[in-house]
Amino acid sequence: MKRETLIRAAGLKTYYINKRDCLGRPVKVVKAVDNVNFDIRQGETLGVVGESGCGKSTLGRTLIKLIEPTGGEILFRGKDLAGLSAREMLPLRPEMQIVFQDPYASLNPMRTVYDAVREPLGVMKYGAREDRPAMVAEALATVGLSEYHYHRFPHELSGGQRQRVAIARAIITRPGFIVCDEPVSALDASVRAQVLNLIRELQAAKNLTYLFISHDMSVIRYVSDRVVVMYLGKIVELAEKEELFKHPVFPYTKVLLSAIPIPDVRVKAKRLSLEGEIASPLNPPPGCRLKERCPYAGEICGEEDPGLRDIGGGHLVACHRLDAIQ
Secondary structure: OOOOEEEEEEEEEEEEEEEEOOOOOEEEEEEEEEEEEEEEEOOOEEEEEOOOOOOHHHHHHHHOOOOOOOEEEEEEOOEEOOOOOHHHHHHHHHHEEEEOOOHHHHOOOOOOHHHHHHHHHHHOOOOOHHHHHHHHHHHHHHOOOOHHHOOOOHHHOOHHHHHHHHHHHHHOOOOOEEEEEOOOOOOOHHHHHHHHHHHHHHHHHHOOEEEEEEOOHHHHHHHOOEEEEEEOOEEEEEEEHHHHHHOOOOHHHHHHHHOOOOOOOOOOOOOOOOOOOOOOOEOOOOOOOOOOOOOOOOHHHHOOOOOOEEOOOOOEEOOOOHHHHO
């Protein structure tokens, strides 16, 4: 059964001005997210993977308008968020939340667990005042925390418990869409598995839709339905999870997959690498951003943006030289 589209990005751009001239005109611009197009279906997890600095976190924060987009559209349930003011966004805020990478940094050290989880209800004026204590208790119980934790401060909790508090805070307004920005990368391996399982259980129980950001391909494979691969602000490959892991096409995707550890000391993995310098996100050159490192690059790669092309079954790849790399 085909799922309905919950959120769609069309020509989405997010630029940061790095330097201005004496007249205030931008002369150096970081193109963190540059003309990306994709959709997220109701109830699915869209994984976003790429190395540090590729624009993953900026993309997630732009989708829920924690960062204002420079251009393009963000369609949420058919409504374009890009042009909405902060006041116009207020009624939509309960429907979209975020879980940050570092729970210790995202929680106020002066607030107890109870106050931290209750705070969004007051800020967003969500729920009747007399119902809020029960809503907080329900959210904390859902993520596996008891009354014992209510009056604890963040420094009194373990990393996994802090992240559970952050998840409780995200789900308390009963959102439909949550951005998970590397939510387990700061946790130990055993705790990481528990939190990932919790995230999946919440999705099944509450019909949540996730944009799940990570640099860890193993985590992406575990939680995602479809996967987006980003490189220097661009989407270079997008496919169903199993299709991407079995038949990667873009050279950068192949390198990422080759770096996944194999849990067998008797197997010697074949690691791939790309030679050359990474292009600068400051006013990047035209054409494919990987062209200086790609062994298949041709003349056209430095002249035209390849754009995403469907090679079958919804597997999209941004490459001019598909005949050479497939």
